[in-house]
Amino acid sequence: MTQRDPRAVLSEVFGYESFRGDQEEIIRHVAAGGDAVVLMPTGGGKSLCYQIPAICREGTGIVLSPLVALMHDQVAALRLAGVRAGALNSAMDPEERREVERAYREGELELLYLAPERLSAPGTVELLRQGRIALFAIDEAHCVSQWGHDFRPDYLRLGALAELWPDVPRIALTATATPATHRELTERLHLDRARHFVSSFDRPNIRYRIEPKAQVRQQLVRFIREEHAGEAGIVYALSRKRVEQTAAQLREAGIDAVPYHAGLPAEERFAAQTRFLREDGVVVVATIAFGMGIDKPDVRFVAHIDLPKSVEGYYQETGRAGRDGLPSETWMAYGLADVVQQRQFIESSDGDAAAQRNQIEHLNHMLALCETTDCRRVYLLRYFGEEAGQPCGNCDVCLDPPKLWDATIPAQKLLSTIVRISKERGRTYAAGQHIDVLRGVGSERASQMRLDELSTWGIGQDLSVAQWRGVVRHLIATGLLESRGEWGVLAPTEASRGVLYGGEKVEMREEVLARKAGGSGGAKAKAAQDLEPEQLDRFERLRAWRSAEAKEQGVPGYIVFGDATLRALAVHTPSSRDALLGISGIGQAKLDRYGDAVLEVLSAE
Structure with a gap:
């Protein structure tokens, strides 16, 4: 069977005309049967690096992903693009699970998503042996590092894939890995013969801001109201109590906010996540239990009202802003009490002396980022082993240099x-x-x-x-x-x-308790920036249509079309189905499904 060409899949299935960065080289390497380790920032297009090879190769691509939310959204998006995808997870009912297993065995799936812990479940390895595997993709691969910031024991078992399926290519991907974590994941996953692709960790569309705590909730309300009114965002807090109190205070201030933490009933967590994904302008206040695998591209800000435990955690959480490449912002307020509290957590933890020293080292690097008087982006990139060169001009230190x-x-x-x-x-x-x-x-x-x-x-x-x-x-x-x-x-x-x-x-x-505003308020400020009045009118009509379509299908709006695609439609106003295929984000499956409706919206003056 002849393999499909990756460029054709990119265009026909996903609606993009060209690859970004190392994507094409990675995809062709894995499609040809090679192993790969991929370090690429959030929003850099990691998913395509295993989705396209899985579609090109014979068999089913097995994707090991840590969260059900990621599986659900990616499977829904792939199916809308015409890709035969499925998932096996604990949230499924037995009948649905049996149907996915049957489809896999009979070769009807191009991609199958599994949680890492599922490999240890009785019968999973036997099931996988009954089908043909195109590749293994290990997402969030940094979770295998015992000295990293997000260690998960189930990831340690993934090294066995090299022995169980020695001829199947494997690709490990992460957006957060220091040079030490990079080495450790390569060793633990037995990827010693893999090619390594390390992209820049820079996210130039994100503005970084950190300021001292005064009255932190009032600072947060001012930040959202004055700079991100009506925009989607995530606020991270350290404890469940602070999450609920902060969400309530934001609602009292007229901000549409919902709480999310592991202690809430499952139905409340699901409702909060669903509102955040499918409605415009919702702010979720959460512990770090929220976010990994949330594939929402139009998050315009990420805020921290407590000090993160590590630079890796901070980078991963802030990386959830601006996945669509449009201007976004991160904001954090921290104080001395945060430092004391984090040290207490470390010293009272169950870890041995070596583990506690490692955690304290992580915390010290985080403090150094907060206290630096130099460009924050330069510090971040250097932490991940990358020399940035010149200051970025798009962080608070660059835009409003501190007085020393x-x-x-x-x-x-x-x-x-x-x-x-x-x-x-x-x-x-x-x-x-x-x-x-x-x-x-x-x-x-x-x-x-x-x-x-x-x-x-x-x-x-x-x-x-x-x-x-x-x-x-x-x-x-x-x-x-x-x-x-x-x-x-x-x-x-x-x-x-x-x-x-x-x-x-x-x-x-010097202590600066109120920095100059760096954002521009307004619900559509980023996506609709610089549009002419007629273009803005078309953009809003397209958003309204997308909202109704997404609600009818029960999926987030960005799975139908992202803001960048709507903007391109509003600017270029294609008038035929062929012209629609020239818009980034519209492939053949979406053209067949939505083409006539989009043309009707564009023609309605």
Whole structure:
């Protein structure tokens, strides 16, 4: 049987005229039977790198994907494009599962999605042996790394695929891998003979913003109202309680927000996810349980109201914004309490000493990103082993460069206070007590412990509490201080001696509690940007038609057509079915299904 040409599949099935970046080279390599490791940012087109080879090769492409939501959406999108796809997961009823298994055995499927843990279920390997496998695709492959940010034990079993099916090509894909994680996933998945394709981790359409916490929920409301009103977004919070409280406060402020976390009943989680995917302008407030596998292209912002545990987690979560390539924004507010809380979580975890050291290292890198006075994008790319060159011009540091001040003397005062309290009083305290000593704030404890007799008592009255907390946070982020134990007590590190005794300088940013607005409000600002009035009218009519069509089919609107396709239709106004095929995102199956309706909408003036 002759293989289909990948370029023909790209055009006829998916409606695109050209590949992006390394896509074509990856696809042809895997279609020819080669193994591959693919590092590509979210929105870079990873899915096509295994979907097209699976369609081209004889047999069924087996896709190992961690979340049911991803399977459901990708299968729905593939079927609308005319691809024979199915999934096996725990959410299916027995009859539906039997039908998918039958279709696989009889060679009727081009792609079959499975959860990694399903390979361990009785009968799964036997079922796969009964059909012909075109390839194995291991999505979110970083989950195999025990030292990474999202380890999942079930992924460790995927290395056995090389022994069970030695002649079947395998492709491992991820959007978040440091050089160390890259090496580890290659080893654990036995991909030593694979070709490696590493794309740039840069997402130039995303603007990165980080600011200190003041009144974080008010800051969040202001950010959404003033810069992203009516736009879809995700807000991440650390705890279930904060998720529910924040969602309620956003609704009180007139923002259409829904909560999502693992503690909610399944039907509530499903309803929240469905609204977010299928309706315009919904904001979901969630723990990190939400998002992996959410293939919604028009998320215009991602916000964090708590400090993420790692740069990898932050990059993965922020990468859910702007998958359609249109301008999007990430925003985060963090404070000293976040640092203390994360350290407490690590120190109270079940991991051994090595695991805890690894987690603390991840946290320290995250703090360094927050405190950097250089381009945030340069820091992110360097973290993933990529030299960015020039500053990006599209992060808060580039757009509104922070004013730096010489914090050497305040740092020395703080370090000296910590050392003196420890040596002269035999006690250790959290940041608040040290700041009270520096500012000369009397209390019962201060009197009992004779803290008001210390030589550093009251020598820091020139700085506010917020500024002192900023100094503490900066010294922790730069490795001069540690926050230890349940109460977050402060202790100088060996590196602090250079500041206390060696004349080393400490420079830090001024606290800026309200940055200049970087976005442009309005529900359609990004997708409809720069459209002429007539084009905007056509765009809105197409959106209304898409919404009705998606609702009737029970799928998200972007599965019918993405915003970029609607924009192209509004601009180019094709007047024939042949002309529609020239629009990016319209392949033969979608032309057959929607072509006449789209032409009717475009002709209705």
